[in-house]
Amino acid sequence: MSHYSSFKFMMEPRSVAVVGASDNPKKVGHIILQNFIDMGYAGKIYPVNINSTGRIAGLKSYKSLRDIGESVDFVVIAVPAEVVPSVLDDCGAAKSKSVVVVSGGFAEVGSVELQRQLADKAKKYGFALLGPNCLGVMNMRNHVNTMFLPLYKFDSPKLGGVSFASQSGAVGSTVLDMVSNEGFGIAKFISYGNAVDLDEVDILDYLAHDPDTRVIIFYLEGVKRGREFLEAAKRTTKVKPVVVIKGGMSPAGASAVRSHTASLAGSYQAYEAAFRQSGIVQADSLDDLLDYAKIFETEPLSKGPSVAVITNGGGAGVLATDSIYDNRLVMPELEKETAATLRKAMPPIVNIRLPLDMAGDADDKRFEAALNAIGGDPNVDMIITIALFQTPGADSAVAASIINYKAGITKPLVVVSSGGSYTQAHRRMMESSNVPVYSSPEQAARALAALYKYSKTRGAIRKTK
């Protein structure tokens, strides 16, 4: 928990200084400063620029941190690489509490010696440093945001419980922008680039203790302190899920990592084993990363591997069944009582078995009856409800029946709804009510498998059946 307070100064600062602040809209320092102003950051803002003539972006500005006359909680540095060491001396002199260096041009382009100076200065002065070569931090709760992206390029995600740490700034900003289309929200974002001081271990420890963070997702390129990272992960996964996508798993990818963030990627086997041992859920793609974040954000742990499929489209039920077995989950037999209840509730053309194909004319009443009967079956641990809104029977009453049922169930339940604008409208209905919705049966099954894996880590699986 060593650097918990460092991150707190970055995420909840009472005052912010932007070094490299500018009135030139093309400068990174301009974008960062302007974003703080435009997003309504409530603390004090100090623009700093060596060429300052007194005002930048309408605020009183300073030539140096030393001129501010108070110790600033959070300093964002956006100046050319070679100037950064001297700005860090200013941070030391001004007793700055935490520092992000967004500037690039260090080890990733061969300037190893220059980068070493950053680490030395942070150590010498005793402040925590994030970066260099990164986007910094974002806190969805208070609009602290050092990302130097024009706001119009970027759909802001909603506030939620998923925190995202990314070694790559581009992967970070892209994923955040993608999240805006998904049904879950973001708590904190940390882009940490070359990680000369604060690294994966510090980030994991901070997010493990951050009360706003319920799920941690991570884009990693390399891990500097392997053993400590594993220990931190073991501690963290005991209280909240950690999903990691690791760049550089192939030899060619590992070589690309060296020129990207100057990290050592390590072997595929070593990482896989380490992730497994520490309870980390590994994502094989960016799609998986988002799909897993979504299920962890809303769903409880599972008590077992049995998945029931309820569908209004037979073929989609078949594909879901295949995917359940592909992902080493199983489909249970229904209890006799459940079957008898369903037989009464379903028309004769419906075969009473799993997957339960309720036919294309299934309406909200049929969905409700199926969910009640199957959700109560002790053989069923998790549920995939496939609601294809192209079918004649499906409309907003079906979405409402799923939302209502979901509000009372303690088993994991996900929905599959795929299609165009009519379907998207119903997806949004369900997602805004904390029902996780997937675009394909395969995605839903993969997400449930990730949830089951983590449920085992947490010891949630029932002992006898």
Place this chain on the structure above:
Amino acid sequence: MSHYSSFKFMMEPRSVAVVGASDNPKKVGHIILQNFIDMGYAGKIYPVNINSTGRIAGLKSYKSLRDIGESVDFVVIAVPAEVVPSVLDDCGAAKSKSVVVVSGGFAEVGSVELQRQLADKAKKYGFALLGPNCLGVMNMRNHVNTMFLPLYKFDSPKLGGVSFASQSGAVGSTVLDMVSNEGFGIAKFISYGNAVDLDEVDILDYLAHDPDTRVIIFYLEGVKRGREFLEAAKRTTKVKPVVVIKGGMSPAGASAVRSHTASLAGSYQAYEAAFRQSGIVQADSLDDLLDYAKIFETEPLSKGPSVAVITNGGGAGVLATDSIYDNRLVMPELEKETAATLRKAMPPIVNIRLPLDMAGDADDKRFEAALNAIGGDPNVDMIITIALFQTPGADSAVAASIINYKAGITKPLVVVSSGGSYTQAHRRMMESSNVPVYSSPEQAARALAALYKYSKTRGAIRKTK
């Protein structure tokens, strides 16, 4: 080519009869009839209903096909299962050219004998029969469409070169609705359900010869005539790509298939081997099916397995590199000349190697220079261009530079752009100009691997390097 003309009568009929036509908006026969009227079908339309009193949906109606007095090209039957055999007798008497039975209630619910009557009648009278238990056909060129879905639930795909055959109606309609969000278009759709007469072999033969169809995608549950299907696939894949997703690959999925379309699913190994031998590209998920359709619709065959990655986001380039190797493709070394050209065109911070990370400030000029140099490198067979529009340098000029370059290149090129509304606008720009765009590096690499696989089937790979 036996049933080519049967399908032609369905897809390009001069006259259509809807048996079971109704003024009751809840009836399937009503929806089908109304869709023909509303979508502006140009041929003659005959509503048929045994209880007809002279007019249905404003058109002159008939009690029986026998009363029409001319031989109808295409009869769509939407009446209860037990009445279907007698309607087929009417078809025989009236010399109908082709018949679709959309009604369900046959072998899929145990009514095997009733289903056998359908096959016998089709044989006896010599017309071709599609179904039962299906959605029928859609031809994007002339608005022939027997799908009994309310139009407001369904975004129509645009006209294109991908034809889709689906044993499952729900998978069929869902995929078509999903396609509306993708950059490619549809030529023909065939939903064939229980396949008592026209089956997978006939469909493949028809689509192989259909000049509007450039790519065939298929959702299969079972194959009735295995050997003939393989032969038909071998013939077809010599002229156009065939992508298949097979439902019922797992034992539990196979059991679900029996109660869905009463088909025998067969073993996973047998299907995989058969697909491989016949040059069929297998899709493992609905997502793959769409992703592969997209690349086959626009891209030429590849001459080899080498993929160059050009990116404005380092981490995304790392993930693309990993995925290229995961999918058994390779990343080449650049020729010295290419490297020298790039060195001149790129700023010093850019490492001249693949993946080429052009940094977050890369603009259209940098994209253009990279595409020109790398696209012309003889070591490069295919290109992934990652354009992350959240970055400071990327805007519509970048999209335009990719579109312009794409128009002149004969190597396969795909784009990865992921994100929210700003990105979606640029995706649409590129996709409407025949540039295939994917949401993740992993999807792009999988699609290129499918293209490479099919390129080998077609003998397009160069012999020496």
